[in-house]
Amino acid sequence: MTLPRKAGLGFKPEHFPAISETKPDLGFFEIHAENYMGAGGMPHAMLERLRADYALSVHGVGLSIGGPDPLDRDHLARLKLLCDRYDPESFSEHLAWASHGGVWMHDLLPLPYTVETLSLICDHVDEVQEHLGRRMLLENPATYVLFDDSDIPETEFLTEISQRTGCGLLLDLNNVFVSCVNHRQDPRAYLEAFPLNRVGEIHLAGHEEEELPSGPLLIDSHGREVAEPVWALYAETVSKTGQLPSLIEWDNDVPDFATLMAEAERASMILSGDHDALAS
Amino acid sequence: MRSHRDFARGFRESLAGGPAPQNATAQDPAEIERRFDVYRNNVAHGLTQALARHFPAIERLLGAECFRGIARAYIAEHPPRTPVLTEWGGAFPAYLADEPSLQSLSYLPDVARIEWARSRAYHAADAEPVAPELLQETATRAGTHLCLDLHPSVQILQLLTPAGSIWASQQPGGPAPPRAKEWRPETLLIARRGISHVITSVVRSSTGRFISALSAGETVARAQDRAGADFDLNAALLLLVENALIVGAGIERGDES
Ligand SMILES: [Fe+2]
Numbered sequence: 087m088t089l090p091r092k093a094g095l096g097f098k099p100e101h102f103p104a105i106s107e108t109k110p111d112l113g114f115f116e117i118h119a120e121n122y123m124g125a126g127g128m129p130h131a132m133l134e135r136l137r138a139d140y141a142l143s144v145h146g147v148g149l150s151i152g153g154p155d156p157l158d159r160d161h162l163a164r165l166k167l168l169c170d171r172y173d174p175e176s177f178s179e180h181l182a183w184a185s186h187g188g189v190w191m192h193d194l195l196p197l198p199y200t201v202e203t204l205s206l207i208c209d210h211v212d213e214v215q216e217h218l219g220r221r222m223l224l225e226n227p228a229t230y231v232l233f234d235d236s237d238i239p240e241t242e243f244l245t246e247i248s249q250r251t252g253c254g255l256l257l258d259l260n261n262v263f264v265s266c267v268n269h270r271q272d273p274r275a276y277l278e279a280f281p282l283n284r285v286g287e288i289h290l291a292g293h294e295e296e297e298l299p300s301g302p303l304l305i306d307s308h309g310r311e312v313a314e315p316v317w318a319l320y321a322e323t324v325s326k327t328g329q330l331p332s333l334i335e336w337d338n339d340v341p342d343f344a345t346l347m348a349e350a351e352r353a354s355m356i357l358s359g360d361h362d363a364l365a366s
Numbered sequence: 367m368r369s370h371r372d373f374a375r376g377f378r379e380s381l382a383g384g385p386a387p388q389n390a391t392a393q394d395p396a397e398i399e400r401r402f403d404v405y406r407n408n409v410a411h412g413l414t415q416a417l418a419r420h421f422p423a424i425e426r427l428l429g430a431e432c433f434r435g436i437a438r439a440y441i442a443e444h445p446p447r448t449p450v451l452t453e454w455g456g457a458f459p460a461y462l463a464d465e466p467s468l469q470s471l472s473y474l475p476d477v478a479r480i481e482w483a484r485s486r487a488y489h490a491a492d493a494e495p496v497a498p499e500l501l502q503e504t505a506t507r508a509g510t511h512l513c514l515d516l517h518p519s520v521q522i523l524q525l526l527t528p529a530g531s532i533w534a535s536q537q538p539g540g541p542a543p544p545r546a547k548e549w550r551p552e553t554l555l556i557a558r559r560g561i562s563h564v565i566t567s568v569v570r571s572s573t574g575r576f577i578s579a580l581s582a583g584e585t586v587a588r589a590q591d592r593a594g595a596d597f598d599l600n601a602a603l604l605l606l607v608e609n610a611l612i613v614g615a616g617i618e619r620g621d622e623s
Contacts, residue, residue, distance in 0.1 A: 123450045124489030125518070128562040148449025154371040161449055186374040190446040191381065192412040193405060198389065203370055230404040231390040268401075270393045298401075300394040305404055 089114050089141050089175045089287060089331035093353040095346050096335050102132050104343040112350060114141035114175065116333050120148045123164050133172065142174040143287065143333070148190065151210045151224070152197045153183030162217045169218050176287060176331070178223035178256045179214070181207070181244065198233035199243040211251040223286045224248070225256035228264040228293075228306035240265075241279035254286035259319045260312065260335075264293050264304040273319055282327050290320060290353060291335035309338035312349060321356050329357045381409050382442065413441045416451040421458060421481045423536040427474065436465065452489055456482060476529030477536075480566060483521045483556040487564045490519035495610035504615040510587040514580050515614030516606070519558035522574045522581070530554045530568045559609045569605065572597035577606070585618050 092113025097105075115136055122129050136142070148161060169177055182194035197203055214222055226244060238246070248255055257280065266273040292310035296303045312320075312334065324330060334349040373387065380387050386402035414437040418425045425433040440461050446454040459478035468474055495517075505512050528544045530552045535543035553574035555567045569577075572593040579589035590599055606612050 120450050121452070124452055126490060126492035127488050127519075127558060129489070130492075131561045150449075154374045158449070164450070183374065184449065186378050188447055189378070190449045191378070191409045192416065192446065192449075192451065193408040195377065195405060197370070198373065206370060230401040231386070231392055231398060233387075233389045234391045235389050298394070298397050300397060303397075303401060303404070 087173075087175050089143055091329035091331055091357070093350040093357065094141075094143065094331060094333045095350050096333065096337060097133075097136060098337075098340050099129070099132060100340065101343040101346070102136075106135060109139060110343075110347055110350075112140065113331060114143055114333075116143040116145050116335075119144050119146040119165055119168055119177075122168055137172050142172055143176040143178065143331070144169060144172065144174040146177070146179040147194065148184055149179050149210075149214065150183045150185040150190075151179050151214070152181055152195075152203065152207055153185055154206070155186060155188075157210055157213055158185070162214070165214075166218055169220065176223060177218060177220060178225055178287065180225045180227060181240075181247075182227045194227055196227060196229045196231065196233070198236040199238040199240060200235060201238075204238065204243060204246055208247055208250045211247060211253050215251065215253065221253060223254040223256040225258050225289065226261050226265075226280075228258070228261040228304075230268055230303065230305075232269060239279065241276060241281070245281045245284070248281060248284045255281065255284045256287045256289060257282070257285045257323070258289035258291070259323065260289065260291040260293055260316050261306060263313070263316050263319060264306045267302055267304050270301065273315075274322075277319065277323060282323065285327060285330060288320065288323070288330050288332040289335055290316060290332060290349075307338060308335050310336075312352075317352070317356065320353070324357055325359075332357060381406055410438060410441065413446070413451075414438065416446075417441070417455055417458065420455040420485050421478055423481055423533055424458075424462070424474065424478050426536050427471075427477065427532075436462070436468075439465075452485065455485075458482070473527040473529045473532050476523075476525040476527045477533050479523055479525070480529055480533045480554060480556065483523060483554075484564050484566060486521065487519035487556050487558045490517070490558055492561070493517050493613035495607075496612050496615050498607075501607075501612060501615050504617065508615075508617040510585065511618040512586045513583070513616045513618050514586060514606075514612050515616070516577070516581055517557055517611040517613050519556075519564075520577065520581060520611055521556045522578045523554040523556065524551070524571065524574055525554065526551045528552050530566060533566065555605070557609060557611055559611070565609055567605070569602075570596060570598070573602045573605065576602050 090113035094112055094114035094116060097115040097117050122133055180194050183197055184191055244255055262276055263273050266276050290312045291308045292312055294305040294307045332353045336346055376387050386398045390398050390402060392398050392401055414434055417437045440458060444457045448454060459475045459482060462468055462478050463475035528549055531544045534540045552568050553571040555569045558564050576589045576593035579592040
């Protein structure tokens with residue numbers, strides 16, 4: 087069971103009426119797992135309706151796979167409950183950490199890539215996959231600093247995790263662009279080194295730009311349209327990989343549904359090899 | 367996992383106001399603090415937003431800037447112990463009550479209690495109301511041994527301030543806030559009718575005591591005793607039935623086992 091190789095959207099409750107009325111042609115919807123962990127009420131009622139009509143991707147933000155602490159057993163149990171109830175086509179989480187000493191910071195925090203963190207994360211991914219009884223996808227992060235004790239390149243780190251644990255990868259092209267610009271690296275070289283054959287889903291999102299003395303600092307804001315250079319990376323990537331499930335992430339300053347659909351339609355056109363879709 | 371643990375602890379101290387982590391680096395090391403600010407801002411902003419989603423009326427009453435200041439202090443003292451942020455914020459009403467700068471706003475913690483209860487009600491488990499015929503039939507058979515199961519969302523707040531009226535005045539198109547001479551304690555029923563509609567009703571305090579007793583598993587007869595003076599049983603039952611809050615009816619087991 088995998089996601090359709092089509093464009094999908096992040097589900098926002100305010101769009102529920104528009105979605106149930108128009109039943110838009112989309113490959114899937116993605117939800118943040120932690121927003122659906124209450125006992126009942128409207129969130130689950132909406133999700134059940136949505137799930138009946140569409141393929142579903144459950145995307146976790148709170149597991150802290152890259153953190154030093156053991157994975158939170160209660161949270162794993164909540165994720166299992168959610169996955170068992172809705173049987174999503176995909177479950178994904180992040181190469182990042184979010185908790186330490188029992189406290190959650192509600193952000194996707196960066197970590198050094200070392201032999202030590204590699205084996206820690208592999209253990210965590212094994213544990214998640216075993217606990218949920220399904221294969222997961224791990225997403226590359228957007229980062230703003232590097233660590234001088236990192237001695238494994240991110241692409242190699244992700245390749246190694248994927249090979250050792252059998253997990254798939256979620257390639258966030260906005261994160262690739264943001265990180266590479268921030269660290270003055272070439273996103274095409276990054277993608278050249280990325281194990282594209284392990285990718286089960288692509289993320290596309292908007293970012294903000296600030297100016298530092300040395301050049302731009304891009305912030306992964308999920309609050310606007312996908313930027314043109316990211317669309318270009320997308321077209322280049324799918325020309326190599328073929329069609330892949332592709333999500334538009336827009337989580338802040340959420341626009342009306344039509345605006346989101348326009349982004350999804352652009353992704354669909356690029357997926358189907360329409361090169362005019364690049365020059366909007 | 368000693369060294370990664372040290373890294374995470376140090377990183378947290380950096381988020382809480384310390385300098386950026388020692389091993390953090392960038393092409394131009396002079397920019398490390400500015401870059402690390404992105405994480406400081408993300409964490410503070412994300413958690414403040416999460417708190418504001420639970421407590422929109424508090425944010426309106428305090429103003430965005432004051433709310434942000436209080437929220438940051440709350441986050442430092444009561445950070446989330448769960449990744450499920452819909453479950454985080456339960457200590458905020460008591461925190462407001464203890465905050466020295468807010469002592470003149472006696473109603474504020476009560477308004478926060480209302481908003482937290484509404485959040486709880488919104489996410490509470492689903493339960494279908496019991497059919498009227500079954501309720502009637504069980505009531506007849508049970509006599510004074512009738513027990514009622516209430517919807518999981520049902521909460522009673524006995525407040526010393528008119529916080530229910532103040533909360534209502536903060537809603538779009540709400541009534542004017544109560545004037546000084548209308549200042550009195552309020553009892554509130556907060557619950558969810560069906561899937562989505564969270565009700566926030568000012569009720570008599572006797573009705574509140576009755577519903578609390580039912581929730582604690584008392585029979586209708588004993589809950590009626592607990593309700594005390596000024597109690598209208600029919601009005602209280604009607605309130606529960608009209609809002610689909612009676613989800614089960616049964617007969618109390620006798621002591622003769
Ligand atoms: Fe993403």
